[in-house]
Amino acid sequence: MAGYPGYPQPPQHGYPQQGYPQQQGYPQRPPQPMKKPDPERGKKITGIVLYVLGMLIGGFLLFAMFLIPPLFSADPGVEYYAMGVGAVLALPPLVIYLWIPWIVDRYDPEPVWALMMCLAWGGIAACGFSALVNTFVGSVAAAAGGPAMGDVVGACVSAPIVEEAAKAMAVFGVFYFARREFDGIVDGIVYATFAALGFAAIENIIYYSRAAKQELAHGAEGALTATFVIRGVLAPWGHPLYTSMTGIGFGIARETEKGWVKWVAPLVGYCGAVFLHCVWNTSATLSNMLPLLMLPLWLLFVLAFMGLLIWLVSRKGKIIRANLEDEILLGNITPQELLLVTSPIAHIKATFSWGGAPGRRFVDAAARLALSKWHSGRASRARKATISADFVVPLRQDLHKYRAEMSQSLRRQLPQPQPWTPGQPAPFQRR
DSSP: TSTTTTSSSOBBBOOOOOSOOOOSSSSOOOOOOOOOOOTTTHHHHHHHHHHHHHHHHHHHHHHIIIIIIGGGSSSSSHHHHHHHHHHHHHHHHHHHHHHHHHHHOOOOOOOHHHHHHHHHHHIIIIIHHHHHHHHHHHHHHHHHOHHHHHIIIIIIIIIHHHHHHHHHHHHHHHHHHHHHGOOOOHHHHHHHHHHHHHHHHHHHHHHHHHHHHHHHHOOOOHHHHHIIIIIIIIIHHHHHEEEEHHHHHHHHHHHHHHHHHHHHHHHHHHHHHHHHHHHHHOOOOHOOOOHHHHHHHHHHHHHHHHHHHHHHHHHHHHHHHHHHHHHTTSSSSSSOOOOOOSTHHHHHHHHHHSSSSSHHHHHHHHHHHHHHHHHHHHHHHOOOOOOOGEEEEEOOOOOHHHHHHHHHHHHHOOOOOOOOOOOOOOOTOOO
């Protein structure tokens, strides 16, 4: 009771007095999230185990089918020299090609470890499994209908079905076991492209080495040049284009709110990848000139696909902006920071004008926050739960942490004032 000894007096004029809690304004940071166990920990461990097993088996198959047999050939030196020539022609362009999907995905670049895992899977596991199955199917077809039948069945039937399935496992792995790193159609295309580029690089080594061996052992002049022009210059994006259809399917499955679409879209995408792969292989099998006649139409298709990809990337940027605008009202980001995060060159700006590494981490956290809110909203509309909702509050906390790190980094970059010594003008004096 107010006014009696032993009871605290009520605050007057808005000033707290003894016995009453200090009045707080708006919090400077969102509340600290409670630490909870990662609900996907078991799934991630399972994915890592399956990935390692697949890589070991695929690597063993590649080693057994392509590196061991030359030891028992008439001239092992020529065989291994031809493989070296193939590697020299195939691997340097791969380094250049890898920059293209990385540059295109500007608003929320995928983590390097996930991209490298897809690249390695495509080059080792997918190639190893595909080589085994294609060789077996081709041998069975050749035994049943002759060598010509074996070539047709192996190239036109087995290769599209088996190779696209093997590469699709990389996209599925990120989609299912590392779902936080898979946000939509653009991510599906990027992961599919990296897996396909890894596959194409190893396949090119094999084709180039065969052509080089024909020139060295059989005098087939121009075989290596023709193979390099077709595979390395005219159609280097064949495999990425095929597998991107599968990536689009998984991306649609990630974005949709309809349960049946989640199952149908990846299957339709995979069928599209098999169809495109089959069309190209069939044309090359029927006639060496037919792919050249198809090249103008093929290039138009590639250009149309690139236009679609650019539109999808721009759409992703708009999604990030729309889901961050309310964070300005909540005090988690400023309008200037929103312009930074939604810039196509956000990481470059952060490197040179926003404190370097802390600025880049701020951009990444803001983009992840926007996409997590986007996924949470779609799941809420579909009346389903999503793990993305668990990351919203921690990511908001990260924004404040990285902003403080940015401020410290920028202060260290400012020129330090020189100490004043007697005989020099005082800093405040007009010169």
